[in-house]
Amino acid sequence: MKIGELARESGLAPSRIRFYEREGLIGSIDRGLNGYRQYSRGTRQVLEIIVMAQQAGFSLDEIRNLLPPHGKGDWSRDTLVAALKTKVVEVAALRHRLAETQAGLEAVIARIEATPPGGDCFENAEAVLADLRDHAKAG
Amino acid sequence: MKIGELARESGLAPSRIRFYEREGLIGSIDRGLNGYRQYSRGTRQVLEIIVMAQQAGFSLDEIRNLLPPHGKGDWSRDTLVAALKTKVVEVAALRHRLAETQAGLEAVIARIEATPPGGDCFENAEAVLADLRDHAKAG
DNA sequence: CTTGACCTTAAAGTTTACTTTAAGGTTAGG
DNA sequence: CCTAACCTTAAAGTAAACTTTAAGGTCAAG
Known part of the structure:
Protein backbone atom coordinates (compact mmCIF):
# COMPACT_ATOMS: atom_id res chain seq x y z
CA MET A 1 0.00 0.00 0.00
CA LYS A 2 1.51 3.31 -1.09
CA ILE A 3 1.12 6.57 0.77
CA GLY A 4 -1.66 7.88 -1.46
CA GLU A 5 -3.82 4.86 -0.80
CA LEU A 6 -3.17 5.02 2.93
CA ALA A 7 -4.03 8.71 2.82
CA ARG A 8 -7.35 8.02 1.13
CA GLU A 9 -8.21 5.22 3.54
CA SER A 10 -7.26 7.12 6.66
CA GLY A 11 -8.53 10.48 5.52
CA LEU A 12 -5.19 12.12 6.33
CA ALA A 13 -3.07 14.08 3.86
CA PRO A 14 0.10 12.34 2.66
CA SER A 15 2.11 15.27 4.02
CA ARG A 16 0.62 14.62 7.42
CA ILE A 17 1.55 10.95 7.34
CA ARG A 18 5.12 11.83 6.34
CA PHE A 19 5.12 14.41 9.13
CA TYR A 20 4.12 11.79 11.69
CA GLU A 21 6.95 9.59 10.45
CA ARG A 22 9.46 12.43 10.83
CA GLU A 23 8.13 13.07 14.33
CA GLY A 24 8.53 9.45 15.33
CA LEU A 25 4.83 8.69 15.82
CA ILE A 26 4.91 5.93 13.23
CA GLY A 27 8.05 3.93 12.52
CA SER A 28 9.93 4.32 9.30
CA ILE A 29 8.56 1.62 7.06
CA ASP A 30 9.62 -0.50 4.09
CA ARG A 31 10.49 1.15 0.83
CA GLY A 32 10.02 -0.30 -2.63
CA LEU A 33 12.97 -0.41 -5.03
CA ASN A 34 11.85 2.99 -6.31
CA GLY A 35 12.02 4.48 -2.83
CA TYR A 36 8.26 4.65 -2.38
CA ARG A 37 6.94 3.92 1.10
CA GLN A 38 5.13 0.60 1.44
CA TYR A 39 2.65 0.50 4.31
CA SER A 40 1.11 -2.47 6.05
CA ARG A 41 -2.48 -2.47 7.19
CA GLY A 42 -1.43 -1.91 10.78
CA THR A 43 -0.29 1.59 9.99
CA ARG A 44 -3.83 2.69 9.38
CA GLN A 45 -4.78 1.47 12.82
CA VAL A 46 -1.96 3.49 14.31
CA LEU A 47 -3.12 6.57 12.42
CA GLU A 48 -6.66 6.11 13.69
CA ILE A 49 -5.39 5.90 17.23
CA ILE A 50 -3.33 9.03 16.77
CA VAL A 51 -6.33 10.95 15.48
CA MET A 52 -8.55 9.70 18.28
CA ALA A 53 -6.00 10.66 20.89
CA GLN A 54 -5.72 14.11 19.37
CA GLN A 55 -9.47 14.52 19.48
CA ALA A 56 -9.32 13.73 23.17
CA GLY A 57 -6.82 16.50 23.68
CA PHE A 58 -3.50 14.69 23.72
CA SER A 59 -0.56 16.48 22.13
CA LEU A 60 1.58 14.65 19.59
CA ASP A 61 4.29 14.56 22.21
CA GLU A 62 2.02 12.78 24.65
CA ILE A 63 0.82 10.42 21.95
CA ARG A 64 4.39 9.54 21.01
CA ASN A 65 5.07 8.43 24.57
CA LEU A 66 1.81 6.50 24.65
CA LEU A 67 2.42 4.48 21.51
CA PRO A 68 4.51 1.28 21.61
CA PRO A 69 8.17 1.61 20.65
CA HIS A 70 8.39 0.99 16.94
CA GLY A 71 11.83 -0.06 15.89
CA LYS A 72 11.66 -3.73 15.17
CA GLY A 73 9.60 -5.42 12.54
CA ASP A 74 10.14 -8.43 14.74
CA TRP A 75 6.75 -9.29 16.17
CA MET B 1 -9.61 44.63 40.56
CA LYS B 2 -6.47 45.18 38.48
CA ILE B 3 -5.13 42.74 35.93
CA GLY B 4 -2.50 41.24 38.22
CA GLU B 5 -5.07 40.32 40.82
CA LEU B 6 -7.38 38.84 38.21
CA ALA B 7 -4.44 36.90 36.83
CA ARG B 8 -3.63 35.44 40.25
CA GLU B 9 -7.25 34.55 40.91
CA SER B 10 -7.87 32.96 37.54
CA GLY B 11 -4.48 31.36 37.14
CA LEU B 12 -4.01 32.95 33.73
CA ALA B 13 -1.08 35.15 32.75
CA PRO B 14 -1.88 38.86 32.37
CA SER B 15 -0.66 38.67 28.79
CA ARG B 16 -3.23 35.98 28.15
CA ILE B 17 -6.05 38.09 29.59
CA ARG B 18 -5.02 41.06 27.42
CA PHE B 19 -4.82 38.68 24.48
CA TYR B 20 -8.40 37.55 25.06
CA GLU B 21 -9.48 41.16 25.19
CA ARG B 22 -7.75 41.92 21.88
CA GLU B 23 -9.40 38.86 20.39
CA GLY B 24 -12.83 39.94 21.53
CA LEU B 25 -13.46 37.10 23.96
CA ILE B 26 -13.93 39.46 26.84
CA GLY B 27 -15.27 42.98 26.38
CA SER B 28 -13.05 45.97 26.79
CA ILE B 29 -13.54 47.02 30.37
CA ASP B 30 -13.34 50.12 32.51
CA ARG B 31 -10.07 51.92 32.95
CA GLY B 32 -8.92 53.89 35.96
CA LEU B 33 -7.70 57.47 35.53
CA ASN B 34 -4.20 56.05 35.12
CA GLY B 35 -5.29 53.83 32.25
CA TYR B 36 -5.17 50.64 34.25
CA ARG B 37 -7.82 48.02 33.51
CA GLN B 38 -10.45 47.63 36.24
CA TYR B 39 -12.18 44.28 36.26
CA SER B 40 -15.42 43.21 37.86
CA ARG B 41 -15.82 39.83 39.52
CA GLY B 42 -17.81 38.58 36.55
CA THR B 43 -14.74 38.66 34.35
CA ARG B 44 -13.18 35.90 36.37
CA GLN B 45 -16.19 33.67 35.71
CA VAL B 46 -15.97 34.40 32.01
CA LEU B 47 -12.30 33.43 32.01
CA GLU B 48 -13.01 30.16 33.76
CA ILE B 49 -15.74 29.34 31.29
CA ILE B 50 -13.36 30.09 28.43
CA VAL B 51 -10.80 27.70 29.88
CA MET B 52 -13.41 25.01 30.42
CA ALA B 53 -14.64 25.37 26.86
CA GLN B 54 -11.08 25.06 25.60
CA GLN B 55 -10.62 21.86 27.59
CA ALA B 56 -13.77 20.56 25.93
CA GLY B 57 -12.18 21.12 22.56
CA PHE B 58 -13.60 24.49 21.50
CA SER B 59 -11.30 26.85 19.62
CA LEU B 60 -11.14 30.48 20.67
CA ASP B 61 -13.06 31.29 17.53
CA GLU B 62 -15.86 28.95 18.52
CA ILE B 63 -15.84 30.29 22.06
CA ARG B 64 -16.10 33.86 20.81
CA ASN B 65 -19.30 32.95 18.99
CA LEU B 66 -20.57 31.13 22.06
CA LEU B 67 -20.12 33.99 24.49
CA PRO B 68 -22.60 36.85 24.85
CA PRO B 69 -22.47 39.95 22.72
CA HIS B 70 -20.40 42.06 25.08
CA GLY B 71 -23.34 44.30 25.93
CA LYS B 72 -23.65 42.72 29.35
CA GLY B 73 -25.61 40.34 31.52
CA ASP B 74 -27.24 37.57 29.58
CA TRP B 75 -25.71 35.86 26.65
C1' DC C 1 13.16 60.84 45.63
C1' DT C 2 14.53 56.62 44.42
C1' DT C 3 13.54 51.70 44.22
C1' DG C 4 10.73 48.08 42.76
C1' DA C 5 6.49 46.21 41.72
C1' DC C 6 3.00 47.19 39.29
C1' DC C 7 0.62 48.85 34.87
C1' DT C 8 0.52 50.39 29.50
C1' DT C 9 1.34 49.58 24.31
C1' DA C 10 2.88 47.59 19.88
C1' DA C 11 5.50 44.35 17.85
C1' DA C 12 8.18 40.45 17.51
C1' DG C 13 8.99 35.64 19.02
C1' DT C 14 7.47 30.71 20.28
C1' DT C 15 5.25 26.26 19.96
C1' DT C 16 2.39 22.98 17.86
C1' DA C 17 0.81 20.83 14.08
C1' DC C 18 0.74 20.83 10.11
C1' DT C 19 0.75 22.39 4.61
C1' DT C 20 2.94 24.23 0.69
C1' DT C 21 6.64 24.82 -2.38
C1' DA C 22 10.48 23.66 -5.19
C1' DA C 23 12.88 20.51 -7.65
C1' DG C 24 12.95 16.29 -9.20
C1' DG C 25 12.35 10.78 -9.95
C1' DT C 26 8.68 6.88 -11.27
C1' DT C 27 4.88 4.67 -13.39
C1' DA C 28 0.58 3.76 -16.20
C1' DG C 29 -2.06 4.91 -20.27
C1' DG C 30 -2.78 6.53 -25.18
C1' DC D 1 7.50 9.05 -26.43
C1' DC D 2 4.61 12.00 -23.90
C1' DT D 3 1.64 13.22 -20.38
C1' DA D 4 -0.52 13.00 -16.05
C1' DA D 5 -0.61 11.26 -11.79
C1' DC D 6 1.90 9.45 -8.72
C1' DC D 7 6.10 9.39 -5.52
C1' DT D 8 10.67 11.61 -3.19
C1' DT D 9 13.25 15.31 -0.33
C1' DA D 10 14.36 19.59 2.25
C1' DA D 11 12.91 23.82 3.38
C1' DA D 12 9.85 27.41 3.84
C1' DG D 13 5.15 28.94 5.00
C1' DT D 14 0.85 29.08 7.89
C1' DA D 15 -2.56 29.37 11.68
C1' DA D 16 -3.74 29.21 16.45
C1' DA D 17 -2.79 30.58 20.87
C1' DC D 18 -0.05 32.60 23.40
C1' DT D 19 4.47 34.79 25.46
C1' DT D 20 8.24 37.84 25.40
C1' DT D 21 10.43 42.09 24.53
C1' DA D 22 11.06 46.95 24.35
C1' DA D 23 10.03 51.19 25.89
C1' DG D 24 7.77 53.50 28.91
C1' DG D 25 4.04 55.41 32.72
C1' DT D 26 2.20 54.82 37.84
C1' DC D 27 2.37 54.10 42.63
C1' DA D 28 3.49 52.74 47.62
C1' DA D 29 7.31 52.32 50.70
C1' DG D 30 11.55 53.73 52.85
Whole structure:
Protein backbone atom coordinates (compact mmCIF):
# COMPACT_ATOMS: atom_id res chain seq x y z
CA MET A 1 0.00 0.00 0.00
CA LYS A 2 1.51 3.31 -1.09
CA ILE A 3 1.12 6.57 0.77
CA GLY A 4 -1.66 7.88 -1.46
CA GLU A 5 -3.82 4.86 -0.80
CA LEU A 6 -3.17 5.02 2.93
CA ALA A 7 -4.03 8.71 2.82
CA ARG A 8 -7.35 8.02 1.13
CA GLU A 9 -8.21 5.22 3.54
CA SER A 10 -7.26 7.12 6.66
CA GLY A 11 -8.53 10.48 5.52
CA LEU A 12 -5.19 12.12 6.33
CA ALA A 13 -3.07 14.08 3.86
CA PRO A 14 0.10 12.34 2.66
CA SER A 15 2.11 15.27 4.02
CA ARG A 16 0.62 14.62 7.42
CA ILE A 17 1.55 10.95 7.34
CA ARG A 18 5.12 11.83 6.34
CA PHE A 19 5.12 14.41 9.13
CA TYR A 20 4.12 11.79 11.69
CA GLU A 21 6.95 9.59 10.45
CA ARG A 22 9.46 12.43 10.83
CA GLU A 23 8.13 13.07 14.33
CA GLY A 24 8.53 9.45 15.33
CA LEU A 25 4.83 8.69 15.82
CA ILE A 26 4.91 5.93 13.23
CA GLY A 27 8.05 3.93 12.52
CA SER A 28 9.93 4.32 9.30
CA ILE A 29 8.56 1.62 7.06
CA ASP A 30 9.62 -0.50 4.09
CA ARG A 31 10.49 1.15 0.83
CA GLY A 32 10.02 -0.30 -2.63
CA LEU A 33 12.97 -0.41 -5.03
CA ASN A 34 11.85 2.99 -6.31
CA GLY A 35 12.02 4.48 -2.83
CA TYR A 36 8.26 4.65 -2.38
CA ARG A 37 6.94 3.92 1.10
CA GLN A 38 5.13 0.60 1.44
CA TYR A 39 2.65 0.50 4.31
CA SER A 40 1.11 -2.47 6.05
CA ARG A 41 -2.48 -2.47 7.19
CA GLY A 42 -1.43 -1.91 10.78
CA THR A 43 -0.29 1.59 9.99
CA ARG A 44 -3.83 2.69 9.38
CA GLN A 45 -4.78 1.47 12.82
CA VAL A 46 -1.96 3.49 14.31
CA LEU A 47 -3.12 6.57 12.42
CA GLU A 48 -6.66 6.11 13.69
CA ILE A 49 -5.39 5.90 17.23
CA ILE A 50 -3.33 9.03 16.77
CA VAL A 51 -6.33 10.95 15.48
CA MET A 52 -8.55 9.70 18.28
CA ALA A 53 -6.00 10.66 20.89
CA GLN A 54 -5.72 14.11 19.37
CA GLN A 55 -9.47 14.52 19.48
CA ALA A 56 -9.32 13.73 23.17
CA GLY A 57 -6.82 16.50 23.68
CA PHE A 58 -3.50 14.69 23.72
CA SER A 59 -0.56 16.48 22.13
CA LEU A 60 1.58 14.65 19.59
CA ASP A 61 4.29 14.56 22.21
CA GLU A 62 2.02 12.78 24.65
CA ILE A 63 0.82 10.42 21.95
CA ARG A 64 4.39 9.54 21.01
CA ASN A 65 5.07 8.43 24.57
CA LEU A 66 1.81 6.50 24.65
CA LEU A 67 2.42 4.48 21.51
CA PRO A 68 4.51 1.28 21.61
CA PRO A 69 8.17 1.61 20.65
CA HIS A 70 8.39 0.99 16.94
CA GLY A 71 11.83 -0.06 15.89
CA LYS A 72 11.66 -3.73 15.17
CA GLY A 73 9.60 -5.42 12.54
CA ASP A 74 10.14 -8.43 14.74
CA TRP A 75 6.75 -9.29 16.17
CA SER A 76 7.04 -12.16 18.57
CA ARG A 77 3.92 -13.20 20.39
CA ASP A 78 4.98 -11.35 23.50
CA THR A 79 5.78 -8.13 21.71
CA LEU A 80 2.48 -8.31 19.90
CA VAL A 81 0.57 -8.78 23.13
CA ALA A 82 2.59 -6.04 24.80
CA ALA A 83 1.83 -3.65 21.97
CA LEU A 84 -1.86 -4.48 22.10
CA LYS A 85 -1.91 -4.01 25.85
CA THR A 86 -0.22 -0.68 25.42
CA LYS A 87 -3.03 0.25 23.07
CA VAL A 88 -5.64 -0.85 25.60
CA VAL A 89 -4.05 1.36 28.22
CA GLU A 90 -4.07 4.19 25.77
CA VAL A 91 -7.69 3.71 24.82
CA ALA A 92 -8.65 3.48 28.46
CA ALA A 93 -6.86 6.75 29.08
CA LEU A 94 -8.75 8.39 26.25
CA ARG A 95 -12.04 7.12 27.58
CA HIS A 96 -11.25 8.35 31.05
CA ARG A 97 -10.45 11.78 29.75
CA LEU A 98 -13.56 11.93 27.60
CA ALA A 99 -15.73 10.86 30.53
CA GLU A 100 -14.40 13.81 32.49
CA THR A 101 -15.03 16.16 29.62
CA GLN A 102 -18.58 14.91 29.18
CA ALA A 103 -19.35 15.14 32.88
CA GLY A 104 -18.07 18.69 32.92
CA LEU A 105 -20.16 19.68 29.94
CA GLU A 106 -23.29 18.07 31.34
CA ALA A 107 -22.83 19.83 34.65
CA VAL A 108 -22.62 23.16 32.88
CA ILE A 109 -25.71 22.42 30.82
CA ALA A 110 -27.70 21.32 33.84
CA ARG A 111 -26.77 24.49 35.69
CA ILE A 112 -27.68 26.76 32.86
CA GLU A 113 -30.98 25.03 32.27
CA ALA A 114 -31.83 25.27 35.94
CA THR A 115 -31.35 29.02 35.81
CA PRO A 116 -34.52 31.08 35.44
CA PRO A 117 -34.47 32.93 32.10
CA GLY A 118 -34.22 36.38 33.63
CA GLY A 119 -31.61 35.41 36.21
CA ASP A 120 -28.11 36.71 36.56
CA CYS A 121 -25.68 34.40 34.85
CA PHE A 122 -22.74 35.13 37.05
CA GLU A 123 -24.57 34.53 40.28
CA ASN A 124 -25.07 30.99 39.05
CA ALA A 125 -21.70 30.72 37.45
CA GLU A 126 -20.23 30.40 40.91
CA ALA A 127 -22.21 27.22 41.47
CA VAL A 128 -21.50 25.96 37.97
CA LEU A 129 -17.81 26.23 38.50
CA ALA A 130 -18.06 24.59 41.90
CA ASP A 131 -19.75 21.69 40.17
CA LEU A 132 -17.02 21.52 37.56
CA ARG A 133 -14.33 21.47 40.19
CA ASP A 134 -16.09 18.65 42.03
CA HIS A 135 -16.29 16.67 38.83
CA ALA A 136 -12.66 17.29 38.08
CA LYS A 137 -11.65 16.00 41.49
CA ALA A 138 -14.02 13.04 41.38
CA GLY A 139 -12.97 12.05 37.87
CA MET B 1 -9.61 44.63 40.56
CA LYS B 2 -6.47 45.18 38.48
CA ILE B 3 -5.13 42.74 35.93
CA GLY B 4 -2.50 41.24 38.22
CA GLU B 5 -5.07 40.32 40.82
CA LEU B 6 -7.38 38.84 38.21
CA ALA B 7 -4.44 36.90 36.83
CA ARG B 8 -3.63 35.44 40.25
CA GLU B 9 -7.25 34.55 40.91
CA SER B 10 -7.87 32.96 37.54
CA GLY B 11 -4.48 31.36 37.14
CA LEU B 12 -4.01 32.95 33.73
CA ALA B 13 -1.08 35.15 32.75
CA PRO B 14 -1.88 38.86 32.37
CA SER B 15 -0.66 38.67 28.79
CA ARG B 16 -3.23 35.98 28.15
CA ILE B 17 -6.05 38.09 29.59
CA ARG B 18 -5.02 41.06 27.42
CA PHE B 19 -4.82 38.68 24.48
CA TYR B 20 -8.40 37.55 25.06
CA GLU B 21 -9.48 41.16 25.19
CA ARG B 22 -7.75 41.92 21.88
CA GLU B 23 -9.40 38.86 20.39
CA GLY B 24 -12.83 39.94 21.53
CA LEU B 25 -13.46 37.10 23.96
CA ILE B 26 -13.93 39.46 26.84
CA GLY B 27 -15.27 42.98 26.38
CA SER B 28 -13.05 45.97 26.79
CA ILE B 29 -13.54 47.02 30.37
CA ASP B 30 -13.34 50.12 32.51
CA ARG B 31 -10.07 51.92 32.95
CA GLY B 32 -8.92 53.89 35.96
CA LEU B 33 -7.70 57.47 35.53
CA ASN B 34 -4.20 56.05 35.12
CA GLY B 35 -5.29 53.83 32.25
CA TYR B 36 -5.17 50.64 34.25
CA ARG B 37 -7.82 48.02 33.51
CA GLN B 38 -10.45 47.63 36.24
CA TYR B 39 -12.18 44.28 36.26
CA SER B 40 -15.42 43.21 37.86
CA ARG B 41 -15.82 39.83 39.52
CA GLY B 42 -17.81 38.58 36.55
CA THR B 43 -14.74 38.66 34.35
CA ARG B 44 -13.18 35.90 36.37
CA GLN B 45 -16.19 33.67 35.71
CA VAL B 46 -15.97 34.40 32.01
CA LEU B 47 -12.30 33.43 32.01
CA GLU B 48 -13.01 30.16 33.76
CA ILE B 49 -15.74 29.34 31.29
CA ILE B 50 -13.36 30.09 28.43
CA VAL B 51 -10.80 27.70 29.88
CA MET B 52 -13.41 25.01 30.42
CA ALA B 53 -14.64 25.37 26.86
CA GLN B 54 -11.08 25.06 25.60
CA GLN B 55 -10.62 21.86 27.59
CA ALA B 56 -13.77 20.56 25.93
CA GLY B 57 -12.18 21.12 22.56
CA PHE B 58 -13.60 24.49 21.50
CA SER B 59 -11.30 26.85 19.62
CA LEU B 60 -11.14 30.48 20.67
CA ASP B 61 -13.06 31.29 17.53
CA GLU B 62 -15.86 28.95 18.52
CA ILE B 63 -15.84 30.29 22.06
CA ARG B 64 -16.10 33.86 20.81
CA ASN B 65 -19.30 32.95 18.99
CA LEU B 66 -20.57 31.13 22.06
CA LEU B 67 -20.12 33.99 24.49
CA PRO B 68 -22.60 36.85 24.85
CA PRO B 69 -22.47 39.95 22.72
CA HIS B 70 -20.40 42.06 25.08
CA GLY B 71 -23.34 44.30 25.93
CA LYS B 72 -23.65 42.72 29.35
CA GLY B 73 -25.61 40.34 31.52
CA ASP B 74 -27.24 37.57 29.58
CA TRP B 75 -25.71 35.86 26.65
CA SER B 76 -28.02 33.86 24.49
CA ARG B 77 -28.64 30.93 26.75
CA ASP B 78 -30.21 28.80 24.06
CA THR B 79 -27.27 29.14 21.70
CA LEU B 80 -24.83 28.29 24.43
CA VAL B 81 -26.79 25.29 25.64
CA ALA B 82 -27.28 24.04 22.08
CA ALA B 83 -23.57 24.25 21.34
CA LEU B 84 -22.72 22.49 24.58
CA LYS B 85 -25.22 19.73 23.84
CA THR B 86 -23.77 19.23 20.38
CA LYS B 87 -20.38 18.83 21.95
CA VAL B 88 -21.71 16.31 24.45
CA VAL B 89 -23.14 14.22 21.63
CA GLU B 90 -19.79 14.30 19.85
CA VAL B 91 -17.90 13.31 22.96
CA ALA B 92 -20.39 10.56 23.76
CA ALA B 93 -20.07 9.13 20.25
CA LEU B 94 -16.31 9.12 20.51
CA ARG B 95 -16.49 7.43 23.88
CA HIS B 96 -18.81 4.77 22.51
CA ARG B 97 -16.42 4.00 19.72
CA LEU B 98 -13.46 3.87 22.07
CA ALA B 99 -15.31 1.46 24.36
CA GLU B 100 -15.83 -0.87 21.42
CA THR B 101 -12.21 -0.53 20.39
CA GLN B 102 -11.05 -1.36 23.87
CA ALA B 103 -13.35 -4.39 24.12
CA GLY B 104 -12.09 -5.59 20.76
CA LEU B 105 -8.47 -5.20 21.74
CA GLU B 106 -9.02 -7.02 25.01
CA ALA B 107 -10.75 -9.88 23.22
CA VAL B 108 -7.84 -10.18 20.81
CA ILE B 109 -5.33 -10.17 23.66
CA ALA B 110 -7.27 -12.87 25.52
CA ARG B 111 -7.32 -15.05 22.42
CA ILE B 112 -3.61 -14.70 21.78
CA GLU B 113 -2.78 -15.43 25.39
CA ALA B 114 -4.96 -18.55 25.21
CA THR B 115 -2.98 -19.75 22.20
CA PRO B 116 -0.32 -22.39 22.94
CA PRO B 117 3.20 -20.90 22.85
CA GLY B 118 4.25 -23.03 19.87
CA GLY B 119 1.82 -21.31 17.48
CA ASP B 120 2.89 -19.28 14.49
CA CYS B 121 3.17 -15.64 15.42
CA PHE B 122 2.42 -14.25 12.03
CA GLU B 123 -0.56 -16.46 11.58
CA ASN B 124 -1.91 -14.89 14.71
CA ALA B 125 -0.89 -11.43 13.73
CA GLU B 126 -2.79 -11.85 10.51
CA ALA B 127 -5.96 -12.76 12.40
CA VAL B 128 -5.43 -9.95 14.87
CA LEU B 129 -5.22 -7.42 12.12
CA ALA B 130 -8.31 -8.86 10.46
CA ASP B 131 -10.13 -8.50 13.76
CA LEU B 132 -8.98 -4.96 14.15
CA ARG B 133 -10.12 -4.12 10.65
CA ASP B 134 -13.53 -5.66 11.13
CA HIS B 135 -13.88 -3.86 14.37
CA ALA B 136 -12.89 -0.55 12.90
CA LYS B 137 -15.53 -0.95 10.22
CA ALA B 138 -18.20 -2.05 12.68
CA GLY B 139 -17.51 0.79 15.09
C1' DC C 1 13.16 60.84 45.63
C1' DT C 2 14.53 56.62 44.42
C1' DT C 3 13.54 51.70 44.22
C1' DG C 4 10.73 48.08 42.76
C1' DA C 5 6.49 46.21 41.72
C1' DC C 6 3.00 47.19 39.29
C1' DC C 7 0.62 48.85 34.87
C1' DT C 8 0.52 50.39 29.50
C1' DT C 9 1.34 49.58 24.31
C1' DA C 10 2.88 47.59 19.88
C1' DA C 11 5.50 44.35 17.85
C1' DA C 12 8.18 40.45 17.51
C1' DG C 13 8.99 35.64 19.02
C1' DT C 14 7.47 30.71 20.28
C1' DT C 15 5.25 26.26 19.96
C1' DT C 16 2.39 22.98 17.86
C1' DA C 17 0.81 20.83 14.08
C1' DC C 18 0.74 20.83 10.11
C1' DT C 19 0.75 22.39 4.61
C1' DT C 20 2.94 24.23 0.69
C1' DT C 21 6.64 24.82 -2.38
C1' DA C 22 10.48 23.66 -5.19
C1' DA C 23 12.88 20.51 -7.65
C1' DG C 24 12.95 16.29 -9.20
C1' DG C 25 12.35 10.78 -9.95
C1' DT C 26 8.68 6.88 -11.27
C1' DT C 27 4.88 4.67 -13.39
C1' DA C 28 0.58 3.76 -16.20
C1' DG C 29 -2.06 4.91 -20.27
C1' DG C 30 -2.78 6.53 -25.18
C1' DC D 1 7.50 9.05 -26.43
C1' DC D 2 4.61 12.00 -23.90
C1' DT D 3 1.64 13.22 -20.38
C1' DA D 4 -0.52 13.00 -16.05
C1' DA D 5 -0.61 11.26 -11.79
C1' DC D 6 1.90 9.45 -8.72
C1' DC D 7 6.10 9.39 -5.52
C1' DT D 8 10.67 11.61 -3.19
C1' DT D 9 13.25 15.31 -0.33
C1' DA D 10 14.36 19.59 2.25
C1' DA D 11 12.91 23.82 3.38
C1' DA D 12 9.85 27.41 3.84
C1' DG D 13 5.15 28.94 5.00
C1' DT D 14 0.85 29.08 7.89
C1' DA D 15 -2.56 29.37 11.68
C1' DA D 16 -3.74 29.21 16.45
C1' DA D 17 -2.79 30.58 20.87
C1' DC D 18 -0.05 32.60 23.40
C1' DT D 19 4.47 34.79 25.46
C1' DT D 20 8.24 37.84 25.40
C1' DT D 21 10.43 42.09 24.53
C1' DA D 22 11.06 46.95 24.35
C1' DA D 23 10.03 51.19 25.89
C1' DG D 24 7.77 53.50 28.91
C1' DG D 25 4.04 55.41 32.72
C1' DT D 26 2.20 54.82 37.84
C1' DC D 27 2.37 54.10 42.63
C1' DA D 28 3.49 52.74 47.62
C1' DA D 29 7.31 52.32 50.70
C1' DG D 30 11.55 53.73 52.85
